[in-house]
Amino acid sequence: MRYRNIHIVSLIIGSFLLINLITSCTSSADPLTGSKPNIIIIMADDLGYSDLGCYGSEIKTPNLDRLAAGGLKFTQFYNAGRCSPSRAALLTGLHPHKAGVAWLTTEPSGNTAPGYRGNLNDQCVTIPEVLKKSGYTSYISGKWHVTEKKLMESSTPVASWPNQRGFAQFFGTINGLADFFTPVDLKRNNNSISYPEGFYYTDAISDTAVSFISSHAKTQPEDPFFLYVAYTAPHFPLQAKPEDIVKYEHTYLSGWDEVRKQRFERMKKLGVIDAEASLIGRDAEVTAWKNLDEAKKKEMTQRMAVYAAQVDCMDQGIGRILLSLEQNGQLDNTLIFFLSDNGASAEYKSELDPDPALLGTAGSYESYRMAWAHVSNTPFSRYKHWVHEGGISSPLIVSWPAIVKDKGKWVHDPAHIVDLMATSMDVAGARYPEEFEGRPIHPYDGLSLSPVLQGRLLGRDTLYWEHEGNRAIRIGNWKLVSRGKPLAPYYGEWKLFNLGKDRSEQKDRAAEFPEKVKTMADVWHHWGERSDVFPLDGRAGKARRYVSDYAIDQEKFGAMPDGRQVHLYTLKNYDGVQVKITNYGGIITRILTPDKNQFYKDIVLGFDTLEEYLTKNGPHFGALIGRYANRIAYGKFELDGKTYDLPKNRPPHHLHSGDRKGFDRILWDAEIVEEDHQEKLRLTYTSPDGNEGYPGNLDTRVDYYLTNNNELVIDYLAKTDKPTIVNLTNHSYFNLSGQDTKQFREYGPDLEKYLQIMDHTIYINADSYTPIGASLIPTGEVLPVKGTKFDFTESKVIEQADPAGYDHNFVLNKSTRYELALAAIIHDPKTGRTMEVHTTQPGLQFYTGNFLSDKIKGKKGRSLTEHAAFCLETQNFPDAPNHKNFPSPVLRPGEVYEHKTIYRFDVRTE
Numbered sequence: 001m002r003y004r005n006i007h008i009v010s011l012i013i014g015s016f017l018l019i020n021l022i023t024s025c026t027s028s029a030d031p032l033t034g035s036k037p038n039i040i041i042i043m044a045d046d047l048g049y050s051d052l053g054c055y056g057s058e059i060k061t062p063n064l065d066r067l068a069a070g071g072l073k074f075t076q077f078y079n080a081g082r083c084s085p086s087r088a089a090l091l092t093g094l095h096p097h098k099a100g101v102a103w104l105t106t107e108p109s110g111n112t113a114p115g116y117r118g119n120l121n122d123q124c125v126t127i128p129e130v131l132k133k134s135g136y137t138s139y140i141s142g143k144w145h146v147t148e149k150k151l152m153e154s155s156t157p158v159a160s161w162p163n164q165r166g167f168a169q170f171f172g173t174i175n176g177l178a179d180f181f182t183p184v185d186l187k188r189n190n191n192s193i194s195y196p197e198g199f200y201y202t203d204a205i206s207d208t209a210v211s212f213i214s215s216h217a218k219t220q221p222e223d224p225f226f227l228y229v230a231y232t233a234p235h236f237p238l239q240a241k242p243e244d245i246v247k248y249e250h251t252y253l254s255g256w257d258e259v260r261k262q263r264f265e266r267m268k269k270l271g272v273i274d275a276e277a278s279l280i281g282r283d284a285e286v287t288a289w290k291n292l293d294e295a296k297k298k299e300m301t302q303r304m305a306v307y308a309a310q311v312d313c314m315d316q317g318i319g320r321i322l323l324s325l326e327q328n329g330q331l332d333n334t335l336i337f338f339l340s341d342n343g344a345s346a347e348y349k350s351e352l353d354p355d356p357a358l359l360g361t362a363g364s365y366e367s368y369r370m371a372w373a374h375v376s377n378t379p380f381s382r383y384k385h386w387v388h389e390g391g392i393s394s395p396l397i398v399s400w401p402a403i404v405k406d407k408g409k410w411v412h413d414p415a416h417i418v419d420l421m422a423t424s425m426d427v428a429g430a431r432y433p434e435e436f437e438g439r440p441i442h443p444y445d446g447l448s449l450s451p452v453l454q455g456r457l458l459g460r461d462t463l464y465w466e467h468e469g470n471r472a473i474r475i476g477n478w479k480l481v482s483r484g485k486p487l488a489p490y491y492g493e494w495k496l497f498n499l500g501k502d503r504s505e506q507k508d509r510a511a512e513f514p515e516k517v518k519t520m521a522d523v524w525h526h527w528g529e530r531s532d533v534f535p536l537d538g539r540a541g542k543a544r545r546y547v548s549d550y551a552i553d554q555e556k557f558g559a560m561p562d563g564r565q566v567h568l569y570t571l572k573n574y575d576g577v578q579v580k581i582t583n584y585g586g587i588i589t590r591i592l593t594p595d596k597n598q599f600y601k602d603i604v605l606g607f608d609t610l611e612e613y614l615t616k617n618g619p620h621f622g623a624l625i626g627r628y629a630n631r632i633a634y635g636k637f638e639l640d641g642k643t644y645d646l647p648k649n650r651p652p653h654h655l656h657s658g659d660r661k662g663f664d665r666i667l668w669d670a671e672i673v674e675e676d677h678q679e680k681l682r683l684t685y686t687s688p689d690g691n692e693g694y695p696g697n698l699d700t701r702v703d704y705y706l707t708n709n710n711e712l713v714i715d716y717l718a719k720t721d722k723p724t725i726v727n728l729t730n731h732s733y734f735n736l737s738g739q740d741t742k743q744f745r746e747y748g749p750d751l752e753k754y755l756q757i758m759d760h761t762i763y764i765n766a767d768s769y770t771p772i773g774a775s776l777i778p779t780g781e782v783l784p785v786k787g788t789k790f791d792f793t794e795s796k797v798i799e800q801a802d803p804a805g806y807d808h809n810f811v812l813n814k815s816t817r818y819e820l821a822l823a824a825i826i827h828d829p830k831t832g833r834t835m836e837v838h839t840t841q842p843g844l845q846f847y848t849g850n851f852l853s854d855k856i857k858g859k860k861g862r863s864l865t866e867h868a869a870f871c872l873e874t875q876n877f878p879d880a881p882n883h884k885n886f887p888s889p890v891l892r893p894g895e896v897y898e899h900k901t902i903y904r905f906d907v908r909t910e
Helices: 002-024 061-067 083-092 127-133 203-220 242-248 256-270 294-327 370-376 421-427 514-530 540-546 610-616 745-753
Strands: 040-043 072-078 138-141 169-173 225-228 334-340 394-397 409-411 462-467 471-477 478-482 494-498 553-559 565-572 580-582 590-593 600-602 621-625 636-639 642-645 669-675 678-687 698-706 711-720 730-731 761-764 768-771 806-810 821-825 833-839 843-847 871-875 899-905
Touching: 040 083, 040 127, 040 294, 040 421, 061 294, 061 334, 061 394, 083 127, 083 421, 127 138, 127 225, 127 421, 169 203, 203 225, 203 294, 203 698, 256 294, 256 370, 334 421, 334 698, 462 514, 471 514, 478 514, 494 514, 553 610, 565 698, 580 698, 590 833, 590 899, 642 745, 730 871, 761 843, 821 843, 821 871, 833 871
Parallel strands: 040 225, 040 334, 072 409, 138 169, 138 225
Antiparallel strands: 072 394, 334 394, 462 471, 471 478, 478 494, 553 565, 565 580, 580 590, 590 600, 621 730, 636 642, 669 678, 678 698, 698 711, 711 899, 761 821, 768 806, 806 843, 821 833, 833 899, 843 871
16 A cells, blocks of 8 residues: 555654754744644635635735744645545545545535445544644634534534534534524534624634633643634624624726736745746636626625625634733644635526625625635635645644744645644654544554754645546646536546646647546546545436526425415526426426626516416416417318317317316425436326327326536427327527616616517527418418528517518427427527537527406516517427328327426626
8 A cells, every 4th residue: 555655654754853853943932843833724615716815816914914924834735635534524524425525514415435425434533633642732713514414403413513523612603504594503622602792703613712712721721722723704694793894885987807917926926836927717607797787896895895895804804813822822832724615606696686785694694606716716716525725725824932033934836624633643753543432543644844944845645536526636736627628428528738837727638648648637536436426416406406506496385276385496507597387287487597797587477376377377487388389270180090189279279278277277296306416396187088188098298307517408208098189398488688767777768679589589490480360370381581580590689670570480490390499599689608419309489478457467466568589389280180291299108208308597797
C-alpha cells in the first residue's frame, strides 16, 4: 500500500520538523511555547475564493485580514466541492466516500453503497477522537451536517452526533440548513434548546466559541483544546442584521461585471493570482448587468449587500474569538485554520418576486444567485457541486504566531482539506489508530502541512475528487476534470488543463495529450476503486433533484364535488424552474421560468383555485386532452364498419372529447415514482368502454418530469381491449412575457398589446399544413407552406405573418413517423424567454388564443384578451379518423400508444 507509506513518511518528517520548530523557539513572553498548541478550525459555508479582503474582496474582513497578515495564505487549497463531503473529509482526514458521506446527508435515490450512506461511518475516526488520547478537550460551535437525514431529528442521541464522535461540548445544529434568526432544532450537546429573543445564529456561533475558550482557560489552563467553529454564513437564506447590511447598500451599485473586474485587479496586486493573468469572460449563463432594468438592478444589488453583511458579521465574530485568545494569553500558541467548505453557490432559492426591501430580513428566504456567485469565485469557472476550480477552491489562512516566521506569505503548494487531520495529529503528537473501539479504521488520506509552516515545500503528488458524477484528478500542474452526465454510467467527457498556465480551466488540452488523459484517468479509476467511489452515483445535475429542495412536492388543492381529495404537485429543478400540475385533469397550472434578467415569472394561463378549474375551464387551460384531442367532424367516425357517435359539444362537431367526461374533467390517480434515475409524477386512469361514445376500456398513463436541462417532459402511454381511436395532448396556453404588469409598466396604455403574444417569433419545422374550412375542420388536403402565411420554416413575428392569428395543424418534418424531432421554437424578444418543442407526434396545432376575451378572468382575476397566449399542441391530425390519407389514430388490442413531448425552456439575451 504505497499511499499508506507516503502518509507514514510524511508524518515522520513533519513531526521531526515541528519538534525542531518548537524546541528552537525562544520567545519567553509566551509560557505555552514548546507545549502542545491549541488548534482551532474555522469553516465558512459557501464562501467564494475571492470573498475575503486579503484575497481581493471589497467586503470588510479586517480580522481575517489580520490573521492572514500574521500567518500564511494558500492560493491552491482545495475542499471536496460540497458541504457534507467537505465536513466529513475535514473531520476524518479521509476522502468523503470512505467516511460514508460522498453525496449529502441523505442517500441519493436510495443508494446504499458504503460511500453514499450519508452518515459518518464507524470505519473512520474524527480529529477529537484522535486528539483525546493526547490530552485534548474538543469543542464545536455551529453546523454539523454529517449525520444521515433521518437520524438528525432523533429524540435520543445517535452514534454520528458530535458528542458521540469525540466532542466534549456542542452548540449548534445537526442539520445543514438553518434560518439565521429562527433556527430549527438548535442543540446544546444532545439536547434541543430554544433561542432567545434577538437571536442571530452567526453571533451565537461566535460567542459560544468565545465562551468555550474562556471556560477552558479557567477550568483546564494546562491542557490544550481543539475547537471547531462551523459557521452557516454566508450560505442561504440571505439573512443579516440591518446594521451590517447598511454598510454595503451602495457598494454593489456598479453591478457584478464591474465588481468582478475590480476584484480581479486587486487579486493580481495582492499576489493571489499571477500578475500577467487575464480575466476570463462572463459565464454564458449570467446576464450582462447593463441589460437589467432598474428594478432588477436594485433587487440584485440588495442581494449582494446582504451576502456581504453575512460575511462581515462572521468576520466580526472571528475578531471576538481572537480577542478571547489574546485575553487568555493563548493566541501565540494556537494553530488556527480558516477555510470554506466549497466554492460559492449558484443554487437558486426564492419566494418568487420578493420585495427588495425585505431581502435579508427574518421573513425572507432567498439566495444571492449565480451572477454574484460568479463574482465570489473570481477568477474561476463553475460553482459549488462541481469539481472545476470554482467548486473546489477555497481560501486557506493558517496562523500560529509562535511558529510561523514568514508572516503574510503566499503559499502556492497545492493542499487539501484532508490534510487538516494529519496536521492536527502532527502538531499534537497524536497517533492515528489502526483500530478504534475494536473497529478497523481506514488509513487517513492527508499530508501534514507542518513542513509548510517552516517554509518548506509540501511535496504533494496527486489529488482526487468525485461528487455527483463530477470527477477530477490533479497530478503536478495537470488536472483532468469531467462534468458528470445525468444517466448511467454518468461519465462525462474528460478535459485536460495545465493549471500552471491556465488555472481558470479555459484551454482544453485533451486532444493534444491523449496518452496523458488515459494515464491520469486510469490513476483516478484505481483511486476510486479503493476509496468507495464505486458504483458511481452521479446523476450529475439530476442527482441534486433528490435533495428535498428539488424533489416533487405534494400539497392539497381542494376537493371534488363528491369529496375526493385533489392534489397539486410541484416539480422543481436546480435552476429554479418550477412546474405545478394537479391530478384533476392532469392540468399544468403554473410554469415558472427566468427571463434574460433572471426574473422568474409564470408563463402559462390558468386559474388560482380548483373551483375555477371545475367551473370555468372552457378553454381547457393546461389540460390533458383525451381520448381524442382536437376536432372530429359532425361527432362521428367509422371503425371496422361500425359508426360511433360522439357528443357534439362544439355544434355540429366534437372537440377535445366532449365537455363532461374528457380526460381534462376527471380525477386521475397520482403517484410519485422514480424510474430511469428520474423522479416523475405519474397519472393513471382507465376510461371505460363507451365513455363519451368511444369504444374499449382504455388504460392510460401519463408521466410528467422536469430535468435540470430545463425540459418539461410528458410521456403518454395507452392500451385498449377493443379497437378504438386515441390522440392525447396537453393544452397549455403559453405567454413567454410572463404576463407581469409590473415588468412592462413602461409601455403605459399599450400594456395589453405587449402582454399579447403576437410579437413573439416562431419557427415551425413543417413544410406542409392541413387546410381547414369555415368551421375549422380539415378539408383533407395536405398543402405546402411555401409562399403562404403558414411558412414558418424561417422564424417570423406572428403578427407580421397574419394579424388575425392561427388555429391550424402543421405536418411536422420527420424521417420516420415516430421520430422524436424538433417541432417548433418560439421566442419573446421582450423577456428573452425561448421555448423549444420536440415530439414524436406527426402534427402540431398552432393556436394563438383567437377565442380568448375579457369575459374570461384568469389568475389574480385578471381579464384576458384575444391573443393573450398561444398553444403548441403536439398530436395526430384533427379529424384523422375521417381521412384515410392522414396518419391513422387507430389503436387495437395488443398495441401500445406511446408518445413523448418535450418543452425546453431557455433564455436568449440578444
